[in-house]
Amino acid sequence: MEPVWDINKIQEVLPQRYPFLFIDSVLEINGKEKKATCVKNVSIDDYFFTGHFPGNPVMPGVIIIEAMAQASIVLFAALKPHLAAKHPNYYLGKVEAKFKKPVRPGDRLILEVSAEKMLDNAGIVRARALVNEETVAEARITFGVKAK
Amino acid sequence: MPKKDFEEVKKEIKKLVSEITEVPQAQLKEDARFSEDLGVDSMMALEIVASIEKKYRVVIPEEKLPTIRSLQNVYELLEGIMK
Numbered sequence: 314m315e316p317v318w319d320i321n322k323i324q325e326v327l328p329q330r331y332p333f334l335f336i337d338s339v340l341e342i343n344g345k346e347k348k349a350t351c352v353k354n355v356s357i358d359d360y361f362f363t364g365h366f367p368g369n370p371v372m373p374g375v376i377i378i379e380a381m382a383q384a385s386i387v388l389f390a391a392l393k394p395h396l397a398a399k400h401p402n403y404y405l406g407k408v409e410a411k412f413k414k415p416v417r418p419g420d421r422l423i424l425e426v427s428a429e430k431m432l433d434n435a436g437i438v439r440a441r442a443l444v445n446e447e448t449v450a451e452a453r454i455t456f457g458v459k460a461k
Numbered sequence: 462m463p464k465k466d467f468e469e470v471k472k473e474i475k476k477l478v479s480e481i482t483e484v485p486q487a488q489l490k491e492d493a494r495f496s497e498d499l500g501v502d503s504m505m506a507l508e509i510v511a512s513i514e515k516k517y518r519v520v521i522p523e524e525k526l527p528t529i530r531s532l533q534n535v536y537e538l539l540e541g542i543m544k
Contacts, residue, residue, distance in 0.1 A: 406504035430511040432523050435503060437511050455504050 314340050316352075318387070326390040326397055327383055332360040335380035336424070342391045347428035349391055351384040357418035372416035377450050378408055381440035384424040385454055388438060392431055401458045406435070410452035420444045434458050470543075471536055474513065478532060481508050491533040513539060 318339035327334060341350040355372055362370040382405055390397030416422060422442055429437040435457045442450040479486045484499050495501035501509075506529065510521050513535070519542050529535055 407508075430507065430514070432507065432526070435507045437507060455508060457504060 316340055317342055323387070327386055328400065328403070329383060333379070334383070335376065336383050336387060339387055340423075342388075344392060347388070347392060347431060349384060349388040349426050351380075351387055351424040351426070353380050353422040353424065355416055355418055355420045355422055359418070362418060370418050372420075372422075374410070374412050374450070377412070377416060377422070377442055378410055378452060378454075380422065380424055381426065381438075381442060381450075381452050382408075382454055382456065384426045384440060385436065385438040385456060388426045388428060389431065389436055389456075389458065392428065393433065396433060396458065399460060401460050404457040404459065406455040406457050408452055408454050410450060412450045414444070414447065414449040416442075416444060416449055422449075429453070467540060467543075470517075470539070473516070474535055474539065475532060477512055477516070478509055478535070481505055481512065489532060491536070492531055494530055495532075496530070509535070517543065519543065 316338035320337065323336050323339065327336060335353045336351045337354050338352045339349060340352060343349070357370060361373055361376055365371060365373050386403050422444060425441045425443065426438050429439055435455070438454045440452045440454055441448055475486055475489055479489050482499060482501050482505050489499070493499055495506065506526070510526065513519070514521055517539065519539070521538065521542065525538060529538060
């Protein structure tokens with residue numbers, strides 16, 4: 314599948330940068346269904362593998378949540394481009410998450426997000442992370458958006 | 462919706478709001494102000510709205526949200542929408 318957003322467009326929307334930018338490309342945006350699909354290619358070069366863990370690289374669950382949260386910003390920006398264009402601050406409000414399988418270097422982490430509720434200044438998003446079409450984590454994320 | 466049924470809805474909403482805000486139902490007075498009296502923040506308010514929308518399959522318009530300041534406001538808004 315050809316990406317619909319490349320890294321330049323992603324960096325226009327997401328304030329995060331290396332080593333804390335966890336979206337490599339956006340595969341699909343469905344405005345009608347309020348859904349988006351993003352990709353993070355997990356690499357042994359990712360900074361967190363240095364310590365998590367030596368000789369046993371596992372992607373930290375909190376980083377998977379962060380990747381889901383960044384995918385949620387992508388979805389917000391796709392649904393409300395005029396607001397995202399003003400580069401507001403995004404705040405994580407609440408996270409309920411489940412982790413099912415470890416994610417390791419070489420995995421292509423697919424992040425599917427769908428809006429349960431999307432307002433101008435906040436949102437609730439359901440997120441699913443998959444590797445090889447298998448769910449590795451799920452979360453419900455509540456976030457706030459505030460103009461700078 | 463008959464009056465008796467809406468009394469049931471009120472009970473359900475009170476329970477739902479109590480679960481999200483972690484304020485016991487006994488303390489959740491109808492006219493207590495969410496923000497000032499109960500410590501409900503905007504994220505909780507959003508969750509309350511999203512939960513009600515899902516449970517009753519209604520849409521609460523974004524511009525109505527600032528009018529929701531107490532449990533009584535929630536009842537009134539939902540009663541209007543469900544009519």
